[in-house]
Amino acid sequence: MRPKAVVLLSGGLDSTTTLAQAIADGCEPTAISFRYGQKHTKELVSAENVCKHYGVAHVVIDLNLSSFRSALTRKDIDVPMDREGKLDEDIPITYVPARNIVFLSIAAGLAESIDADRVYIGANAVDYSGYPDDRPDFFKAYEEMLAKGTKAGVEGHPVKIMTPLLHLSKADIVRLGKELKAPLELTWSCYNGGEKACGHCDSCRLRLEGFRQAGYKDEIPYEDGVVQ
Amino acid sequence: MRPKAVVLLSGGLDSTTTLAQAIADGCEPTAISFRYGQKHTKELVSAENVCKHYGVAHVVIDLNLSSFRSALTRKDIDVPMDREGKLDEDIPITYVPARNIVFLSIAAGLAESIDADRVYIGANAVDYSGYPDDRPDFFKAYEEMLAKGTKAGVEGHPVKIMTPLLHLSKADIVRLGKELKAPLELTWSCYNGGEKACGHCDSCRLRLEGFRQAGYKDEIPYEDGVVQ
Numbered sequence: 341m342r343p344k345a346v347v348l349l350s351g352g353l354d355s356t357t358t359l360a361q362a363i364a365d366g367c368e369p370t371a372i373s374f375r376y377g378q379k380h381t382k383e384l385v386s387a388e389n390v391c392k393h394y395g396v397a398h399v400v401i402d403l404n405l406s407s408f409r410s411a412l413t414r415k416d417i418d419v420p421m422d423r424e425g426k427l428d429e430d431i432p433i434t435y436v437p438a439r440n441i442v443f444l445s446i447a448a449g450l451a452e453s454i455d456a457d458r459v460y461i462g463a464n465a466v467d468y469s470g471y472p473d474d475r476p477d478f479f480k481a482y483e484e485m486l487a488k489g490t491k492a493g494v495e496g497h498p499v500k501i502m503t504p505l506l507h508l509s510k511a512d513i514v515r516l517g518k519e520l521k522a523p524l525e526l527t528w529s530c531y532n533g534g535e536k537a538c539g540h541c542d543s544c545r546l547r548l549e550g551f552r553q554a555g556y557k558d559e560i561p562y563e564d565g566v567v568q
Numbered sequence: 569m570r571p572k573a574v575v576l577l578s579g580g581l582d583s584t585t586t587l588a589q590a591i592a593d594g595c596e597p598t599a600i601s602f603r604y605g606q607k608h609t610k611e612l613v614s615a616e617n618v619c620k621h622y623g624v625a626h627v628v629i630d631l632n633l634s635s636f637r638s639a640l641t642r643k644d645i646d647v648p649m650d651r652e653g654k655l656d657e658d659i660p661i662t663y664v665p666a667r668n669i670v671f672l673s674i675a676a677g678l679a680e681s682i683d684a685d686r687v688y689i690g691a692n693a694v695d696y697s698g699y700p701d702d703r704p705d706f707f708k709a710y711e712e713m714l715a716k717g718t719k720a721g722v723e724g725h726p727v728k729i730m731t732p733l734l735h736l737s738k739a740d741i742v743r744l745g746k747e748l749k750a751p752l753e754l755t756w757s758c759y760n761g762g763e764k765a766c767g768h769c770d771s772c773r774l775r776l777e778g779f780r781q782a783g784y785k786d787e788i789p790y791e792d793g794v795v796q
Contacts, residue, residue, distance in 0.1 A: 401631070401632065402630065402631070402632055403629070403630070403631050403674075404629065404630055438673055438674075438676045438677030438680060438714075438717070438718055439677065440717070441673045441676065441677070441713070441714070441717055441718070442670070442673040442674055442677055444673075445666055445669045445670040445672075445673040446631075446666075446670055448666045448669065449666030449667070449669070449670055452666060472716070472717055472718055472719055472721065472722045473717040473718065475716065475717070477716050478713070478716040478717035480716075481709070481712050481713040481715075481716045481717065482713050482717065484709050484712070484713070485669070485706070485709040485710050485712070485713040486666075486669070487709075488700070488703065488705050488706040488708075488709045489666070489668070489669055489700055489701040489703070489706035489709065489710065490666055490669070490700055490701065491700055493700065494700045
């Protein structure tokens, strides 16, 4: 019997590649996504399409975090565009307080509920945008907390947090996704919710650079004038 | 200026006493409650009444965990009544996987959002019903995880988890609540959602025993025939 896994799936490039990796690892995945007050739901549509592509179960959790302070959930704060300097210099305004912590917690609860022994998350600490809950020592501390605070943990088989992208650059992730035949053309990364990706927000810039360095064309539609 | 605190408030005896303690500690509290697919919402009404009593802000988060396996959220599993033996012998069927972990995570995110430096939770490890996420070493591991995985944490001022009831018996909690003039008559503990408390579920039994041992009358209505 294949081991069960819960996979956090935003519908972006990284989480879709992570789902492909979970399948390549021989797991039976259940994908979990969140409707948490994002400005747009294009990512969720992508997540759904990716799940249909693979024929995997998809749980969408409604969780209204719109009272939290963040550019990604509050309409009165703008998403930063074409920022100067290194992307990972500071913790950016798009940081949602404790977002990965909240998502991992719900995923871990779901894992215990369906007897899955692992949770996959597509975090990476190389090209990451400065979110503290994307760092290796955070995931270690998180696993230790689960070992103490869950039934599975105190029974000696805590849910494991799998971070297959943790030490990959964005270009490595594109290569891995292509190698695993992940449907990257179905994914959405842009922070803005236009019909085409804007090409200028942090997320688009990282993605475009990743495809460029990996030597692949990104097959999602971009606004006119965006150079691949 | 009073330090800000987020207080997890279910509307029960323990969390209401915890809110009273946060106020006694000199904090400016924001209470947070969850509508997470409980079988009844009497606790939430109690939480609201307690907040009105104190005039404190109250955030209610909708979070549908009904896909999680638990007697508290699934209508096809019965709440155990008049169980034999020690209440803390096993992890009971009323355990919601990772519930405190999920609630603490959202509370910690809210704390960062409003610049609160602490989260109060009314967990206690003495009369507790065997939930692994009510244990002291869990809270320590949880704080360490927050120190690694949040902006406040990496900036050197992680959100603290305050557990003022951790080493108190239920009788101690009743005494503390009375001493702090907490509105215990507004609280609700019964796992069943009747007009009056049933007096027979684990939660009612612990509560009744606590009041009895502390030498106080419990002023909430109980079903006929329940001996205080």
